[in-house]
Amino acid sequence: MDISVVVPLFNEAESLPELEAWIARVMKANNFTYEIIFINDGSTDTSWKVINDLKAKNPCVKGVCFRRNYGKSPALNVGFERAQGDVVITMDADLQDSPDEIPELYRMITSDGYDLVSGWKQKRYDPLSKTIPTKLFNATARKVSGIKNLHDFNCGLKAYRKDVVKNIEVYGEMHRYIPYLAKNAGFAVIGEKVVHHQARKYGKTKFGLNRFVNGYLDLLSLWFISRFGSKPMHIFGFLGTLMFLVGFIAAIVVGASKLYAMYHGEPYRLVTDSPYFYIALTMMLLGSQFFLAGFIGELIARTASERNKYSIREEI
Ligand code: UDP
Ligand code: MG
Numbered sequence: 001m002d003i004s005v006v007v008p009l010f011n012e013a014e015s016l017p018e019l020e021a022w023i024a025r026v027m028k029a030n031n032f033t034y035e036i037i038f039i040n041d042g043s044t045d046t047s048w049k050v051i052n053d054l055k056a057k058n059p060c061v062k063g064v065c066f067r068r069n070y071g072k073s074p075a076l077n078v079g080f081e082r083a084q085g086d087v088v089i090t091m092d093a094d095l096q097d098s099p100d101e102i103p104e105l106y107r108m109i110t111s112d113g114y115d116l117v118s119g120w121k122q123k124r125y126d127p128l129s130k131t132i133p134t135k136l137f138n139a140t141a142r143k144v145s146g147i148k149n150l151h152d153f154n155c156g157l158k159a160y161r162k163d164v165v166k167n168i169e170v171y172g173e174m175h176r177y178i179p180y181l182a183k184n185a186g187f188a189v190i191g192e193k194v195v196h197h198q199a200r201k202y203g204k205t206k207f208g209l210n211r212f213v214n215g216y217l218d219l220l221s222l223w224f225i226s227r228f229g230s231k232p233m234h235i236f237g238f239l240g241t242l243m244f245l246v247g248f249i250a251a252i253v254v255g256a257s258k259l260y261a262m263y264h265g266e267p268y269r270l271v272t273d274s275p276y277f278y279i280a281l282t283m284m285l286l287g288s289q290f291f292l293a294g295f296i297g298e299l300i301a302r303t304a305s306e307r308n309k310y311s312i313r314e315e316i
Pocket of ligand 2: 096
């Protein structure tokens with residue numbers, strides 16, 4: 001099979017028939033063999049019924065129905081597990097992404113050697129309250145992930161080599177950072193294609209402004225996990241040891257200077273009257289805490305199911 005189109009959706013009943021017809025038209029015109037996997041993420045409208053009707057007309061349509069709303073990431077993840085095509089295309093169900101981009105995306109993966117091609121909504125049809133924070137979001141994501149050539153991390157329209165989707169796990173709200181997940185899994189050839197974007201035709205957006213707060217926190221977690229996830233001691237142990245040593249030396253200096261003063265008959269005071277004593281104490285306490293955090297992190301990393309996960313390109 002050439003192409004799997006993965007479409008996560010939550011209450012998009014009005015858009016689905018148009019979307020399916022459009023995708024089918026493009027596939028037919030280009031002679032692609034394909035499947036469309038609709039993942040109904042706990043819709044409360046008639047979306048699932050619409051998908052059933054579409055399936056009755058077109059055997060290339062497949063559907064997965066969640067029992068409740070889990071979010072876009074779990075929906076994509078199921079789609080990735082099911083996908084059988086050589087190239088996997090994800091797109092939103094709201095008709096904001098155009099299926100006409102599919103042939104070129106397919107060509108970029110199969111002929112140009114890209115592992116992942118992300119759409120870039122260069123001209124967006126979204127409210128300003130969304131486009132401006134998005135610019136900031138993308139600049140931060142570029143910096144942190146080190147994928148410098150992407151302008152639009154969270155574009156719903158993306159194409160993947162099959163290997164990529166079988167080697168990453170999209171969880172929580174990590175769908176915003178799939179290129180980063182792919183990079184961490186060793187897929188380095190990541191490209192971009194300018195795509196057409198349209199205003200939402202039916203329904204309304206499913207994400208509010210809190211997407212930017214959560215997105216920022218997720219980015220921090222991803223960065224941290226990719227740097228220290230498998231070796232937490234390297235950061236916490238280092239910081240902990242350093243702090244403890246500084247505190248320890250400071251404590252000795254405080255105590256020794258008092259002994260020195262006593263011995264030489266100079267005026268002296270209680271060590272607890274010296275601010276340095278408290279600084280030393282805090283440093284030693286924090287230092288041991290950091291160290292312990294590192295140690296516990298190591299114990300967790302040791303048993304994590306991913307401790308030895310590698311994606312292999314080829315073997316002879
Ligand atoms: N979506 C989903 N589960 C959710 C929220 C959204 O499957 O919990 C789907 C939604 O139906 C759409 C896609 O994710 O197909 C993108 O959502 P939306 O268009 O609301 O996001 P925006 O375009 O505003 O970023
Ligand atoms: Mg949308």
